Amino acid sequence: MSPIDDTDAFEAAARMPLSARAMAARPTSYLDDLNPAQRQAVEALDGPVLMLAGAGTGKTKALTTRIAHLLNTGRARPNEILAVTFTNKAAREMKTRIGTLMGQTVEGMPWLGTFHSICAKLLRRHAELVELKSNFTILDTDDQVRLLKQTIVAANIDEKRWPARQLAGIIDHWKNRAWTPDAVPVAESAAFDGQGVALYAAYQDRLKTLNAVDFGDLLLHVVTIFQTHDDMLDQYRRWFRYILVDEYQDTNVAQYLWLRLLAGGHKNICCVGDDDQSIYGWRGAEVGNILRFEADFPGATVIRLEQNYRSTPHILAAASGVIAANKGRLGKTLWTEAEEGEKVRLIGHWDGEEEARWIGEEAEAMQGGTRGLRPYSLDDMAILVRASHQMRAFEDRFLTIRLPYRVIGGPRFYERMEIRDAMAYFRLAVSPEDDLAFERIVNTPKRGLGDKAQQKIQQMARANGVPLVEGARLLIETGGLGGKGAGELRKLIEGLSSWNWLVRNRGSQPAIKSLEAEILGLESLDFSNLENEKREKAEQERAAQITVLELHLAILNGDHISLAELILDESGYTEHWQNDKTPEAPGRLENLKELVKALEGFENLQGFLEHVSLIMDNETEEAGAKKISIMTLHAAKGLEFPVVFLPGWEDGLFPSQRSMDESGLKGVEEERRLAYVGITRAEEVCTISFAANRWVYGQWQSAMPSRFIDELPEAHVEVLTPPGLYGGGYGAAAPTATGIEDRAARADVYNSPGWKRLQSRSAQRPMSQPRESRNMVIDAQAVVAYQQGSRVFHTKFGYGAVVGIEGDKLEIAFDKAGVKKVVAGFVVPAEQAGEVPF
DNA sequence: GCACTTCATGTTTTT
DNA sequence: CATGAAGTGC
Numbered sequence: 096m097s098p099i100d101d102t103d104a105f106e107a108a109a110r111m112p113l114s115a116r117a118m119a120a121r122p123t124s125y126l127d128d129l130n131p132a133q134r135q136a137v138e139a140l141d142g143p144v145l146m147l148a149g150a151g152t153g154k155t156k157a158l159t160t161r162i163a164h165l166l167n168t169g170r171a172r173p174n175e176i177l178a179v180t181f182t183n184k185a186a187r188e189m190k191t192r193i194g195t196l197m198g199q200t201v202e203g204m205p206w207l208g209t210f211h212s213i214c215a216k217l218l219r220r221h222a223e224l225v226e227l228k229s230n231f232t233i234l235d236t237d238d239q240v241r242l243l244k245q246t247i248v249a250a251n252i253d254e255k256r257w258p259a260r261q262l263a264g265i266i267d268h269w270k271n272r273a274w275t276p277d278a279v280p281v282a283e284s285a286a287f288d289g290q291g292v293a294l295y296a297a298y299q300d301r302l303k304t305l306n307a308v309d310f311g312d313l314l315l316h317v318v319t320i321f322q323t324h325d326d327m328l329d330q331y332r333r334w335f336r337y338i339l340v341d342e343y344q345d346t347n348v349a350q351y352l353w354l355r356l357l358a359g360g361h362k363n364i365c366c367v368g369d370d371d372q373s374i375y376g377w378r379g380a381e382v383g384n385i386l387r388f389e390a391d392f393p394g395a396t397v398i399r400l401e402q403n404y405r406s407t408p409h410i411l412a413a414a415s416g417v418i419a420a421n422k423g424r425l426g427k428t429l430w431t432e433a434e435e436g437e438k439v440r441l442i443g444h445w446d447g448e449e450e451a452r453w454i455g456e457e458a459e460a461m462q463g464g465t466r467g468l469r470p471y472s473l474d475d476m477a478i479l480v481r482a483s484h485q486m487r488a489f490e491d492r493f494l495t496i497r498l499p500y501r502v503i504g505g506p507r508f509y510e511r512m513e514i515r516d517a518m519a520y521f522r523l524a525v526s527p528e529d530d531l532a533f534e535r536i537v538n539t540p541k542r543g544l545g546d547k548a549q550q551k552i553q554q555m556a557r558a559n560g561v562p563l564v565e566g567a568r569l570l571i572e573t574g575g576l577g578g579k580g581a582g583e584l585r586k587l588i589e590g591l592s593s594w595n596w597l598v599r600n601r602g603s604q605p606a607i608k609s610l611e612a613e614i615l616g617l618e619s620l621d622f623s624n625l626e627n628e629k630r631e632k633a634e635q636e637r638a639a640q641i642t643v644l645e646l647h648l649a650i651l652n653g654d655h656i657s658l659a660e661l662i663l664d665e666s667g668y669t670e671h672w673q674n675d676k677t678p679e680a681p682g683r684l685e686n687l688k689e690l691v692k693a694l695e696g697f698e699n700l701q702g703f704l705e706h707v708s709l710i711m712d713n714e715t716e717e718a719g720a721k722k723i724s725i726m727t728l729h730a731a732k733g734l735e736f737p738v739v740f741l742p743g744w745e746d747g748l749f750p751s752q753r754s755m756d757e758s759g760l761k762g763v764e765e766e767r768r769l770a771y772v773g774i775t776r777a778e779e780v781c782t783i784s785f786a787a788n789r790w791v792y793g794q795w796q797s798a799m800p801s802r803f804i805d806e807l808p809e810a811h812v813e814v815l816t817p818p819g820l821y822g823g824g825y826g827a828a829a830p831t832a833t834g835i836e837d838r839a840a841r842a843d844v845y846n847s848p849g850w851k852r853l854q855s856r857s858a859q860r861p862m863s864q865p866r867e868s869r870n871m872v873i874d875a876q877a878v879v880a881y882q883q884g885s886r887v888f889h890t891k892f893g894y895g896a897v898v899g900i901e902g903d904k905l906e907i908a909f910d911k912a913g914v915k916k917v918v919a920g921f922v923v924p925a926e927q928a929g930e931v932p933f
Numbered sequence: 934g935c936a937c938t939t940c941a942t943g944t945t946t947t948t
Numbered sequence: 949c950a951t952g953a954a955g956t957g958c
Contacts, residue, residue, distance in 0.1 A: 181947070181948080182947065182948080183947095183948085209947085209948065210948080211947085211948045212948085215948095233948090235948085236948090255954085309948095310947085310948045311948090313948080345947095374945080375945085375946080375947085377944085377945065377946090378945085378946065378947080481944075481945075482944050482945065483944080483945080484943080484944085504946085507947095541934080543934085545934070708948085709948060710948085727944090727945065727946090728945080729944095729945050729946065729947095730945090730946085751944055751945080752944095753944060753945095754944075754945085765945095769945080790949085791943090791949090792942090792943065792949065792950090793949035793950085794949085
């Protein structure tokens with residue numbers, strides 16, 4: 096269908112009889128909420144469309160409305176629309192918003208999801224075409240690395256010189272480009288000591304044997320299937336009548352091929368993206384994909400969303416000024432109707448510590464309104480850093496002054512040790528042939544099964560061509576294992592087989608009947624002939640047995656939550672953490688509870704496992720206390736905050752040296768896009784800062800203000816005066832580790848355009864008094880509050896006693912973690928943390 | 934199998 | 949510096 100037919104359809108609707116039009120008119124009222132560009136993007140339903148949506152221009156709105164419109168105009172049924180995103184979060188948001196638009200929850204949009212989840216679904220349907228079974232396991236990075244390690248060792252390569260992690264990176268890179276082992280270009284053959292390709296092939300074989308795939312395979316296998324099975328591809332081309340892609344600038348080659356294959360027939364593909372926000376080049380994203388769209392799909396409609404609903408004109412102008420330095424952009428001009436607002440604020444500091452201190456104070460002051468600004472809640476503020484190690488300075492500072500903060504993007508829930516262990520048990524209960532899971536938990540908790548015992552199991556399994564669990568069973572039966580390990584292993588195997596039995600017989604009437612009979616049998620036992628003491632014991636035993644059987648019965652009737660609890664209990668895993676005395680143990684138990692709770696949302700254990708491997712959700716948004724957010728620029732993409740702090744704008748840190756070294760101009764351009772993303776996160780107040788000196792890796796390092804600062808258009812920037820400019824502020828002697836002044840570095844700082852501008856501008860305005868530092872007072876109090884012998888609590892190290900005081904640092908002998916030096920702000924009095932004093 | 938040491942390493946991260 | 953991984957000795 097061409098766009099002409101589309102218009103005709105609307106004219107036809109206009110000519111409809113009134114009654115019919117009334118029906119059609121109501122559901123399209125959502126169109127009235129759109130600006131002209133958005134409306135065009137929604138109404139250009141047929142043929143290829145590229146929606147270039149700048150930051151904050153209502154792209155999700157356009158995308159979701161477009162889907163609603165496709166459904167409303169009857170062009171496609173919900174299950175005929177393929178809508179892909181990169182993250183589960185984005186997919187979820189789209190689902191809810193479509194639901195809101197349609198005035199109901201959208202049932203049956205089965206093909207709205209992440210690239211990976213959609214591919215997993217497709218691959219489960221057609222697994223046999225790539226020699227897999229449809230119940231294949233999806234390995235995460237950890238499993239992947241362990242498997243690669245085995246592959247490397249098997250190939251007699253020194254794992255120390257050639258680490259598995261590195262190989263994982265190389266293979267990932269190849270998979271991102273959709274290269275199967277036989278398709279890796281010759282130019283790459285030197286990779287990994289010339290063994291890369293061979294190891295890649297061996298790894299793929301190993302995966303096949305294990306009936307497993309890694310994340311890259313999900314896409315790669317599906318692309319392979321489409322490329323080699325025309326009939327299959329045709330079927331899906333016809334099925335997915337409309338395709339929508341979010342964040343198109345982030346697609347890698349494999350994803351691009353996948354989309355091209357699927358859209359190849361009708362070409363009803365709508366890609367939404369912003370070339371200026373492409374910040375994932377380092378993990379395979381190709382900005383080229385979006386730049387090439389019109390060449391790939393001749394006659395494509397290109398629509399630019401340029402009206403920004405997020406930021407003030409000054410902020411937009413600053414962002415535009417920076418990004419303008421990039422070459423080869425598709426080009427957009429963001430504009431807004433918002434009031435002028437505050438200029439982007441720029442401030443230089445003497446060192447990183449002062450920068451953190453200043454931001455802390457500023458955040459605190461802004462809660463009450465300062466510098467003529469309205470008051471802001473801490474929830475409205477975010478600090479966006481280039482690299483996660485920069486967060487430390489802020490955490491240190493905020494702990495000291497007790498400023499509540501939250502760090503976004505820490506270790507992921509499903510990546511935590513205890514969660515992965517528990518998941519391995521679940522995986523084994525569902526599929527006993529999952530060797531990787533078995534390896535993970537044979538000796539967790541400790542069962543006295545060390546290296547040699549595990550090797551024996553491996554040998555036995557390999558000799559008989561059976562999975563490890565079966566190998567272990569054979570080993571026990573043949574008495575090939577002695578000592579304490581044998582009994583423990585037997586217990587584990589028995590546990591595994593009983594859990595597996597429960598999984599297999601879920602809902603099985605014969606199994607349920609026989610369990611019921613067994614319970615009845617136990618209940619009818621007559622102990623009256625026994626003497627008192629023995630009878631009591633027998634009755635207790637019976638009661639315990641019945642409890643267990645009833646639990647089994649509940650599980651057979653579908654209670655998979657009890658199954659999970661049973662597994663964690665019987666395996667001794669829960670107990671393992673209960674006995675653990677490290678300060679982390681309670682948290683881990685808490686996480687396990689959380690995991691079990693997460694099961695509630697699923698039909699059964701299998702369903703849970705299938706989905707969990709694709710969901711790396713980190714959304715444990717505790718409501719309540721107001722907190723300032725700290726996160727990386729990458730993590731901030733897609734978010735917005737009234738107040739944004741962008742610290743660390745120094746050459747070498749941002750743009751990062753490594754990025755410039757490795758990717759040269761391309762690297763700088765990606766960093767610049769990162770700067771653009773950072774600035775455009777701000778709605779009202781954006782504060783950029785840099786420090787002349789930073790304590791990095793045990794050394795003082797001086798740096799020039801970031802080149803991006805020079806790119807900020809002056810008219811939209813206000814320079815704030817650093818605190819204490821006269822007393823050792825910016826421009827004072829650079830501290831060095833040796834105490835010798837680094838004159839060269841200082842000269843550079845003075846000559847940088849950023850510094851010159853900063854200096855000339857701050858000369859024009861009256862110097863603000865260095866603020867009286869409230870924090871110093873708090874610091875002093877914190878130190879004074881403790882003395883030798885004070886009992887304290889530290890969130891990471893647990894309880895301890897103060898054995899020494901040095902300035903604002905305390906030397907503490909922790910009960911579990913030994914003696915450490917800690918900034919006073921890190922600890923609280925032990926009583927306050929709930930320790931009962933003697 | 935565990936506690937201690939040395940040693941390298943030191944962006945961005947989703948699925 | 950500071951952290952984690954891997955190696956050493958008991």
